[in-house]
Amino acid sequence: MDFVTPPVGAPRTIALVGKYQSREIGDALIALSEYLHTRGMAVFVEQETAAALGRNGAIYPGMVCDFDEIGANADLALVLGGDGTMLGAARRLARHGVPLVGINQGRLGFMTDIARKDILVHMDDLLAGRFQPEERMLLDAEILRSGAVIARNLALNDIVVDKGAIGRMIECALCIDGEFICNLFADGLIVATPTGSTAYALAANGPILHPRLTGIALVPLCPHALTNRPVVVDEHVTIEIIINRATDPRVHFDGQTTQDLAPGDSIRLKRSQYTVCFLHPPGYSYFSMLRQKLQWGERPVDQHQ
Secondary structure: OOOOOOOOOOOOEEEEEEOOOOHHHHHHHHHHHHHHHHOOOEEEEEHHHHHHHOHHHOOOOOOEEOHHHHHHHOOEEEEEEOHHHHHHHHHHHHHHOOOEEEEEOOOOOOOOOEEHHHHHHHHHHHHOOOOEEEEEEEEEEEEEEOOEEEEEEEEOOEEEEEOOOOOOOEEEEEEEOOEEEEEEEEOEEEEEOOHHHHOHHHHOOOOOOOOOOOOEEEEEEOOOOOOOOOEEEOOOOOEEEEEEEOOOOEEEEOOOEEEEOOOOOEEEEEEEEEEEEEEEOOOOOHHHHHHHHOOOOOOOOOOOO
């Protein structure tokens, strides 16, 4: 895989996005900002990140920006947090084409592959442009009610239609490219990208899709018929989910944004025109990451030793 080379060479303007949950994370963001300035970088701090850091977060006045300003000016964004933080930043920056580097705050993370303690170790490679680029697809969704679009959204991981808070199944019709596929009686349906195949879809016994693939996984949630199995479809199809019967149906985008639905509503999904570029440090391996995160081949720990 080729190393990434930004259009103007090595990055000169870097945005910092973080989820402030502890003093350690705040200290890491501030230290990273100071380090980048000593290397001659222009540094933007995303405005919610700066607000969470408080007064000490705005170390460099005038460099606190919203996502649109970051998208218009930054060569790349460093995202410090977990996968949820990365998902939010990716959706906000996708249309701007800003590459993202994920720094893990210490929990399970499939998209944030640099440990917080190793941030500065990787900075020389990053600032020299020696990071591996990897494009990830997104999903576009529009919700229609009585034929009119009432909402639109993007998702990097998945779009989930479910029964909501009521403990009854929903009945929905699934169509692909206008062809009726089936009526699904279930708790819901997950529509996942390859990135999202290791998230909620994996917990629902869906397949793991390598990120270089561009297929879309359809994973039923607790289907009433045991023959309803996960299916992977082509990236170019249009998927439509029509709510036939339900008490409290909802649709969720990356588990972060929710839209209430009503019987008769239709959710129309397709691959987005936008992609997200993740930058990985030299030596990154997707399968090594899976082996570590999913503990493949690991021996059980004897709690009595």
